[in-house]
Amino acid sequence: MSKVRIYTLAKDLSVDNQKLLEILDSLGVSYKSVSSTLDEDTVDAIKGILAEESAATPSAPTDSQAASQTPAESTAAPQLQSAPPTPHHKDDVTAPTSNSVPSTAAQAASGQVSSAVAVQEAPPVQAPEIPHRAPVVTIMGHVDHGKTSLLDYIRKTKVAAKEAGGITQHVGAFEAQTSKGRIVFIDTPGHEAFTTIRARGANVADIAIIVVAADDSIMPQTREAIAHAQAAKVPLIVAINKIDLPQADVERVKTDLTSVNLVPEEYGGDTVVVPVSAKTGEGVEDLLEYISLTAELEDLRADPKGEFSGVVIESKVDKQSGVLATVMVQQGTVNVGDFLVVGETYGKIKALMDSAGNRIKSAGPSTPVQxxxxxxxxxxxxxxxxxxxxxxxxxxxxxxxxxRRTVEEARQKRKLSLEEMMGPLNEVREVNLILRADTQGSVEAIQGILAKRETPEVHLNVMLAGIGAPTEGDVLLASTAEATILCFSVVPSGAVKKVADQKEVDLKSFRIIYELIDEVDRLIKGNIEPVFEEKYLGRAEVRMLIKHPKSGTIAGSYITDGSFKRNAKAKVTRGKQVVYEGTIVGLKRFKDDVREVQKGFECGINLDWNDVMEGDIIEASEMVEVPQA
Incomplete structure (x- = not known):
């Protein structure tokens, strides 16, 4: 028997993929995804487990069996029926048979079944689960690699033919009724539009399809599309298009994918790669199968009866109709006549249109509407x-x-804490970088240097590395992913610099490689958890007490060693006992507030504690960062 893929076996055995994965987990079998293959022994073990579960599940008695039961047998029957059922997928709802409730009622009325049993037989009331929703898929990739043509084949419409030059000029969302169920596709003019939506805090797509031409392989825009999809943290599927061409080289594309850290499953990785032809349709069904499998594993759900929420995909002003906005419904249901709030404005829905241009009255989750x-x-x-x-x-x-006004005011006033600036402590931090250089050789050399400068505490994540000056798309990606853009021997345009300033993105250019390396070292150091130690400053003897109406008790002291600083830590010793540990909130020389007092001088020490006494010894210290190699 040859090896079989997990999802194929699940289909053959009439069980859902999640059930099969649970069995594999119980067997200790490792897998990367539902497209991973299983050997003959594992398949036999799975079949054995399913057979045992099936045999352990009691079957309900037929009508003839129920009629021939004695009163004692009929009394025991409900108890047998209440045994734990075979595990079902969370979507399955087990309803009582049509004859089970009437027969139980009749038995209860005739005295054959006790009231306790009758109550036990009643089906439990369960809260309805949120149903699954259709997956929302975005298709991205290099220009003219066949993104729209592939979408056209799936939805059986000819959008590309209507566009100038065959290239998509606007953002659109379309529903497709496929053999695998309903799938919603977002067709974008590029990954920048995808990230623009995400930059405003909205994640629209559940799955990203990266289209790569089999005759062209990985191109600059392909790398950018991958970086944007990874930044959004959505499942990614690679579709190798144009396999119908004589010069198509699928294996070359798979090999090139490893250079962008996408290792195909056939090579031992976990990236799903599907060869397709948007022209002939070859492989398209496989692609839809993988989309459905991925959506199943993601367990996408939404409540059509919940509170409505959605995201704007695109908007335009029509000369006749007025403002038209394409909205993706994510939760709840939207109806004609509803009031919608978007941004800092609102409106009342006068009309709704589906992706085919038909007027509709309402729309539920995963539905694009105009x-x-x-x-x-x-x-x-x-x-x-x-x-x-x-x-x-x-x-x-x-x-x-x-x-908005409150946030803007607070942002201007507050100072970020160490954790806010650097992230949670005691974990590996990630520094996101975007590299731009003059040649491919420079890019590879810089990447090699970066790989050697990583530390156990800091991971350098090069989200995108390319040749040429940075683009506005790079700035947008850096903004949403909190990345730094490093340029070597290339100069960003004025427009890009302006956008970087507006987005508060660090964009730095270097002509000397060592200066770039120094900048990376600074980034690494800034993300390493600092180590502090307590440093002794000085000692003072309290010789008199001064009562102050606002400051409380001030310790008139003489500095016998070292120095004292305002805001330093203080420890008060009385005899051999430490009676207080706190902070020096103020220092005075005569009537003047001072920052520091040296050995041999008298001063007034104000602690955030009023029980200091003459003869107490005050020691001052401060926490200093320990330099790290």
Missing amino acids: VLGFSEAPVSGDKVASASNEHTAREKVSVRVDT
């Missing part, structure tokens, strides 16, 4: 919420305006 009713064109990525009436909509807008 909304007519906004007074202003919302921005791609804006989150959309519903309101019960116009008054509520106005209140929501008012709260958003107030919140």
Whole structure:
């Protein structure tokens, strides 16, 4: 028997993929995904477990068996039926048979079944589970590698033919009824639009398809698309398109994928790679199968009865209709007549249209709809919420305006803590970088240097490395991923610098490689958890006490050793006992506040403690960072 893929075996055995993965976990069998293969012994073991579970599940008695039962047997029957059922997928709902409830009621009425048994027989009331929703898929890749053509084949429409030069010029979302169920595809003009949406705090896509031409392999925009998809942390599938061409080289593409850290499953990695042809349709069914499998593992769910929420995919102003916004419904249901709040404005839905241009009255989760009713064109990525009436909509807008102003004011005032600047302590930190250089040789050399400078505490993650000056897309990616852009022997344009300033992105250019390395070292050092130690400063003897109406008790002291600093740590010793540990909140020389007092001088020491006494000894210390190699 040849090896079989997990999802194929699940289909043959009529069990869901998740069930099969649970069995593999119990057997201690390792796998990367549902497309991993299993050997004959493992398949036999799985079949044995399923057979045992099936044999252990009691079957319900037939009508004839129930009729021939004695009263004692019929009394015991409900107890047998209440035995634990065979585990089902979370979507399965086990309903009682049509004859089970009437027969139980009849038995209870005739006295054959006690009231306790009758109650036990009643089906338990369970809260309904949130149903699965259709996956939302975005297709990205290098220009003219066949993204839209592939989408056209799936949805059986000819969008590319209507576009100038056959290249997509706008963002659109379309539903496709496939053999694997409903799938929603987002067709974008590029990965930058995808990241623009994400930059505004909205994740729309559940799965990213990276299209790579079999005759062209990995190109600069392919690398950028991969970086954007990885930054969004969504499952990624590679579709190798144009395999129908004579010059197609699928194996070359698979090998090249390893250079961008995408190792195909055939090579021992966990990246799903599917060869397809948007022209002939070869492999498209396999791609849809993988999308469905990935969606199943992601367990995508949404409540159509919950509170509505959505995201703006695109918007435009039509000369006749007015503002039209394409919204992806993510939760709940949107209806004609509803009030929607987007950004700091609101509107009432006058009309809804589906992806085919048909007017509809409502739309549920994972449904793209065109909304007519906004007074202003919302921005791609804006989150959309519903309101019960116009008054509520106005209140929501008012709260958003107030919140924005409060955040802006707080941002100007507050100082970031160490943890906010560096992330949680005691864990490996990741420094995201985007590299741009003049030649491929320079890029590879810099990457080699970076690999050697990583530390156990800091991981250098090169999200994107390419030739040429940085683009606005690079800045956008850096903004959403909190990355630093490092340029070697290339100069960003004025427009890119301006966007970097607006987005508060660190964009630095270098002509000398050692200066770039020094900058990387600074980034690493800034992300290493600092080590502090207590450093002794000095000692003072309390000779008199001064009562101050505002400051409390001030210790008139003489510095016998070292020096004292304001805000230093203080330890007060009385005899051999430490009576206080705290902070020096103030130092005075005569009537003046001072920062530091040296040995041999008298001063007033103000502690955040009023029980100091004459004769006490005060020791001062401070925490200093220990230099690290």
